[in-house]
Amino acid sequence: MRDTLHGVVIPDPYRWLEDQQAPATRAWIDAQNRYAHACLDSLPGTPGLERRLSELLRVTRTDVPVERGGIYFYTKRRPRDEQAILYMRNGSTGRERVFLDPNSLSADHSISAGYFDLSPSGSLAAYYLRAGGDDRTTIRIRDVRAGRDLPDSLPRDFIDDFSFRRDESGYYYIILKPLVGRRVFYHAIGTPLARDSIIFGEGYGPDAMFGVSTSENGKHLIVGVYHGWAHSDIFAEDLAAQGPLLPVVRDSDALFDARFAGDRLFVMTDWHAPRKRIMEVLPGSYGPGGWKEVVPEGPAPIEDWSLAGGRIFVQYLRNVHSRIAVFSADGTPAGDVHLPGHGSATVPAGRWQSGEAFFQYSSFVYPPVVNRLLIRTGHTGVWARTDARVTPSEFETRQVWCTSKDGARVPMFLVMKRGLPLDGKRPVYLTGYGGFDVSMVPQFSPIAVVWAEHGGVFALPNLRGGEEFGTAWHEAGMGEKKQNVFDDFIAAAEWLIANHVSRPRAIGLEGESNGGLLVGAAMTQRPELFGAVVCEYPLLDMLRYHLFLQGPQWVPEYGSAADPAQFRTLYAYSPYHHVRQGIRYPSTLFETGDADTRVAPLHARKMTALLQALADPRSRFLLHYDTEAGHSGGQPVGKRLQDGARVLSFLLWQIGAGGE
Numbered sequence: 071m072r073d074t075l076h077g078v079v080i081p082d083p084y085r086w087l088e089d090q091q092a093p094a095t096r097a098w099i100d101a102q103n104r105y106a107h108a109c110l111d112s113l114p115g116t117p118g119l120e121r122r123l124s125e126l127l128r129v130t131r132t133d134v135p136v137e138r139g140g141i142y143f144y145t146k147r148r149p150r151d152e153q154a155i156l157y158m159r160n161g162s163t164g165r166e167r168v169f170l171d172p173n174s175l176s177a178d179h180s181i182s183a184g185y186f187d188l189s190p191s192g193s194l195a196a197y198y199l200r201a202g203g204d205d206r207t208t209i210r211i212r213d214v215r216a217g218r219d220l221p222d223s224l225p226r227d228f229i230d231d232f233s234f235r236r237d238e239s240g241y242y243y244i245i246l247k248p249l250v251g252r253r254v255f256y257h258a259i260g261t262p263l264a265r266d267s268i269i270f271g272e273g274y275g276p277d278a279m280f281g282v283s284t285s286e287n288g289k290h291l292i293v294g295v296y297h298g299w300a301h302s303d304i305f306a307e308d309l310a311a312q313g314p315l316l317p318v319v320r321d322s323d324a325l326f327d328a329r330f331a332g333d334r335l336f337v338m339t340d341w342h343a344p345r346k347r348i349m350e351v352l353p354g355s356y357g358p359g360g361w362k363e364v365v366p367e368g369p370a371p372i373e374d375w376s377l378a379g380g381r382i383f384v385q386y387l388r389n390v391h392s393r394i395a396v397f398s399a400d401g402t403p404a405g406d407v408h409l410p411g412h413g414s415a416t417v418p419a420g421r422w423q424s425g426e427a428f429f430q431y432s433s434f435v436y437p438p439v440v441n442r443l444l445i446r447t448g449h450t451g452v453w454a455r456t457d458a459r460v461t462p463s464e465f466e467t468r469q470v471w472c473t474s475k476d477g478a479r480v481p482m483f484l485v486m487k488r489g490l491p492l493d494g495k496r497p498v499y500l501t502g503y504g505g506f507d508v509s510m511v512p513q514f515s516p517i518a519v520v521w522a523e524h525g526g527v528f529a530l531p532n533l534r535g536g537e538e539f540g541t542a543w544h545e546a547g548m549g550e551k552k553q554n555v556f557d558d559f560i561a562a563a564e565w566l567i568a569n570h571v572s573r574p575r576a577i578g579l580e581g582e583s584n585g586g587l588l589v590g591a592a593m594t595q596r597p598e599l600f601g602a603v604v605c606e607y608p609l610l611d612m613l614r615y616h617l618f619l620q621g622p623q624w625v626p627e628y629g630s631a632a633d634p635a636q637f638r639t640l641y642a643y644s645p646y647h648h649v650r651q652g653i654r655y656p657s658t659l660f661e662t663g664d665a666d667t668r669v670a671p672l673h674a675r676k677m678t679a680l681l682q683a684l685a686d687p688r689s690r691f692l693l694h695y696d697t698e699a700g701h702s703g704g705q706p707v708g709k710r711l712q713d714g715a716r717v718l719s720f721l722l723w724q725i726g727a728g729g730e
Contacts, residue, residue, distance in 0.1 A: 073613075076634045080613060080647070083683075084676040088618075090664065095675070102678065102693040106659075109692055113719040115726075119520060120715040125459040126516035127707055127714075132454035134419060134428045134440055136185065137162075139192030141214070143169065143185055146454075152179035152706035156197060158214070162426075162442065162453070169212075170197060182704035187241070189234040190286065194220075196232055196241065200704045202665040205620075209243070211259070222259050228667075231281050235309070236288020242269070244280050248619050248667075251276045254293060270305070270315060276622035284309070285330035286422050291315070292328050298626020299507045300545065304328045306335065319357050325541070326358075331377045331399065331422045336364065338375050343367035345540035348375060348382060348401075364401040371540035373509055378420030378427040379445030383407070385417040389469065390481055390511060390538050394418065394429070396448075407443060408450055411436065412467075414511035418443050428453060432514040434485045434528070435465040460519055464488055467512065472531065472565040475557040478546070481538075482531035482562050484571070485518045490525070494570040497526040497725045498577045500563060504533030504555035505584040506627055507544040520718060524726070527571055531562040533588075548627050550639045556591045563592075563599050575601035575656070578721040582606040583669055590645030590677065597655045602724035604717050606661040610673040612644035613637070618670035646677055654686035659720045661713075663696035671695070692720075 071085035089095055110116075128149045135144035142162055147154040156169040172183040186196040186209055195214050198207040209224035209232060228246035235241060240258040247253075253271035257263065270293050271280060281294040291307040293315060304318040304326050319326055324341035328351070335351040341358045348365035355361060365372075370386040370393065377383075381404060382397040392415040394407035409415055413433030420427030425445055432438040437456035443449070468484045490496070499521045503510050510532055518528035532538040535547025535555045547555040566572045577600050581589035586608020593603050613631040615621045629636030641647060649655070658681065662674040678693040685691065694716065705713070 075613065075631055075641075076637050078637075078641070080641075082611075082614075082676075084679045087675040087679060088670075088672045090671065098679075099675070099693075099695050103695055106692040106694045109690060110659075110694070110716055110720060113723055115722055116715050116719040119718045119722075120711050122520050122523070123516055123711050123714050123718075126519060127458075127711060129437075129456055129458045131438065131456045132440055134416065134430050135162075135453070136188055136419070137192075137421065137424065137426070138188045138190060141192040143188055143192075143195065145184060147707070152708055153182045153704075154184070156183055156185060169195070169214075172199070175199070176201075179706035179708070180704075186229075187232045187234055189238045190236045190288065191238070194234060194238050196234070198229070201226075203663075203704055204665045205667045211241075220259065222257065222263075224257075224263070230279070231283075233283045235284055236286075242282045242284070242291070244271075244282055246620070247276075249276055249622060251278060252280045254280055254282050276620075277625050279623055283329075285332075287330070287332055289333065290330050290335075292330070294326070294328065296325075298623075300325060300541075300548070300626060302326050304337070317356065318351060322357070324358070327375075329377055331380075334399070336377065336382070337361065338372060340541040344542045345370065346372035348372075348384070364399075365397055366401075371537065371543075373511075373537070374417040376417045376419055376427070377422050378418055379425055380422065381445055383418045383427070385415065387509060387511070387538055390483075390509070390532050392431075392511065405448060407448070410439075412512070414513045420445070432456075433462075433512045434467055434483070434515050434518045435460055435462045435522075437514050456514070458514075458516070465519070465522055470565065470569075472558070472561045474534075474554065474561040476554065478534065478554070478558070480531055480533065480558045480561060482529055482565070483512055485515075485528040485530075486522050487525070490522075490527070492527075492569075492571050494567075494573055495576060496572050497524075497722070498529050498563075498566055498572045499526060499580060499721060500529045500531075500559075500566070500577050501580045501585065502531050502533050502559055502562075502588055503581070503585045504535035504547055504558065504588055506535070507537035507541075508584075509536050509538045511538075517714060517718065520714075524718075524722065526726075527566075529562065529566060531558060533558040533562075535584075549629050550636070552628065552639065553643055555588060556595060556643060559588055559592050560596050560599065563596075567599075574599050576725050578602040578604070578725050579656075580604040580606070580717065580721070581608070584609065586610070586669075586673075587612070587645065591643050593656055593658065594645045594648040595643075597653055600656040602721050603656050603658040604661065604720060605658055605674065605677075607666050607669050607671075608660070608662070608673050608677075609669055610644070610677045611646040612640040613647065615670075615673070618672065620668050621670070646673070646680065649677075649680045649684050651684045652686055653684075655681060655689055655691075657689040657724050658691050659717070660691070660693045661696075661717075662693075665697070 071082045073080045132146040135142040145154040175181040208226045211220045230244040232243045255266045279296040289310045293305040295303040303320040305315045307315045327338040347367040349361040370388040374385040386393045391412040396404040415431045418427035418429040437458040440454040442453040466488045579589040631637040660674040662671040681691040
């Protein structure tokens with residue numbers, strides 16, 4: 071198969087593998103799975119790795135609670151649970167009750183559940199059910215006091231967002247139709263779903279993403295429209311006056327995130343502030359030029375923010391470590407929230423009218439802790455602790471700086487056993503992301519712990535394309551500048567070699583989704599540097615990605631081959647189009663599956679076939695294809711243990727002794 075795009079002939083010998091249900095494709099998948107299992111199932115270290123991961127994952131872990139009407143809703147997974155259980159209790163120290171236990175919903179424990187939204191009084195709870203890692207969910211509405219589900223559930227679909235009205239008369243929700251777009255609906259409780267009306271979204275294509283929320287006091291509705299990850303529009307409706315949705319800001323080249331505190335509307339934005347600031351929308355004003363600055367741009371970028379207890383909480387990233395600052399509603403500084411070290415914390419979450427908020431803290435080797443913050447006094451106390459078997463003092467985390475091809479300085483975290491001699495031969499687990507303004511922060515990683523315990527170095531560079539240093543850092547790694555991300559990643563590997571941490575072919579790569587594209591580009595551009603690759607749920611054919619599943623919404627980040635200039639950029643790095651005959655690429659394990667309804671599994675299928683056909687046969691190219699796994703998580707703990715042990719054992723098999 072050949073295409074001609076903008077005058078360039080593009081071979082695509084494995085186009086036939088795009089047809090996921092074709093008999094030939096299914097037979098090919100079955101053969102690949104047999105080959106992968108024959109290579110992987112008998113690796114001697116796998117059982118021990120799975121046992122150690124079990125000690126880190128089969129533990130009691132509680133997530134941040136949400137309080138509504140004096141009831142605390144949260145999820146918790148105990149050591150024997152395959153899936154987290156939904157709990158509730160009256161008061162922060164009241165008796166714990168099970169809201170829903172998804173472990174009984176499927177024999178293989180593949181169905182997961184979670185809270186989607188809670189009505190302001192806590193009388194209604196919307197919760198989701200997800201099968202495997204599918205992005206499609208079923209939403210059910212429960213009368214909390216009666217303990218029964220209402221007939222107002224949403225059938226399994228791509229449901230992006232959900233928000234109750236304060237009076238509990240109905241709810242708003244967003245449905246994505248792949249390759250068509252999103253629409254915002256309203257459902258009146260007690261009426262047939264067929265009567266639901268579209269209140270927003272007509273005319274928008276699949277590249278636009280929406281968010282919907284109602285204000286805490288129930289008087290206002292906000293709809294956000296996100297054109298990629300770089301700019302957005304905001305619309306608001308006065309629900310009390312039953313007015314129309316009106317634009318707060320539209321057709322700007324900046325990003326806006328709007329939230330109500332009572333009747334006051336605050337917005338976090340990078341408008342004329344690449345590290346972001348917080349502004350208040352003044353009544354009757356349109357556009358940021360007429361708004362009041364409340365929290366000015368600072369030297370560190372704003373990662374997240376919240377409104378709780380009459381305060382504004384701002385989570386900054388200071389050299390990729392969390393700092394949480396507190397401000398009054400007029401912007402007066404009110405101190406910081408105490409954090410136990412240089413790690414990552416979620417922004418405190420609570421209600422505007424409440425006196426408490428909750429946040430989570432962790433670092434690479436420090437298991438998550440949920441803290442309760444008393445907003446008036448600033449006192450914090452542990453609300454729930456994860457009891458993973460790890461001693462943080464046995465490890466050390468360093469932050470080093472690499473110089474990329476164009477001179478940009480890129481930070482990188484290194485995690486290792488304390489006192490580990492760096493002799494230039496250490497096996498390295500090098501991972502990253504570099505896209506969609508996702509910041510890769512130091513959070514608890516069982517993989518990092520186990521790799522370090524095996525004498526290796528876990529390395530995480532903060533590549534451009536993320537937002538560790540603000541909007542400019544993201545924009546420097548998107549679109550026509552995407553090659554900067556791969557250059558940063560390669561520079562990280564070269565730093566590890568030049569500074570006697572490791573050596574060529576003793577470095578293993580791992581990346582998922584956009585990170586799968588990252589490692590695919592690195593291995594095809596500099597194959598001699600790396601000894602092994604794990605490429606999970608990846609994008610690899612960058613000339614056709616936008617034609618499948620949720621691909622159109624990523625065009626603002628990557629570009630589209632339909633555009634001549636963007637085609638040249640994509641073609642220059644598309645991994646599938648840079649596999650060459652006879653090159654010794656690093657041995658690679660591809661991971662994907664039928665339930666990935668976000669990134670089409672065809673990318674991994676086609677890349678596996680091409681490498682097996684063309685590459686130097688001294689390397690192995692394996693495809694582990696799970697018919698139930700998908701992009702959105704939700705796997706039972708047992709499967710997560712198997713997956714993690716498989717990744718670690720593959721890399722240790724290939725580079726565990728420091729490469730060749």
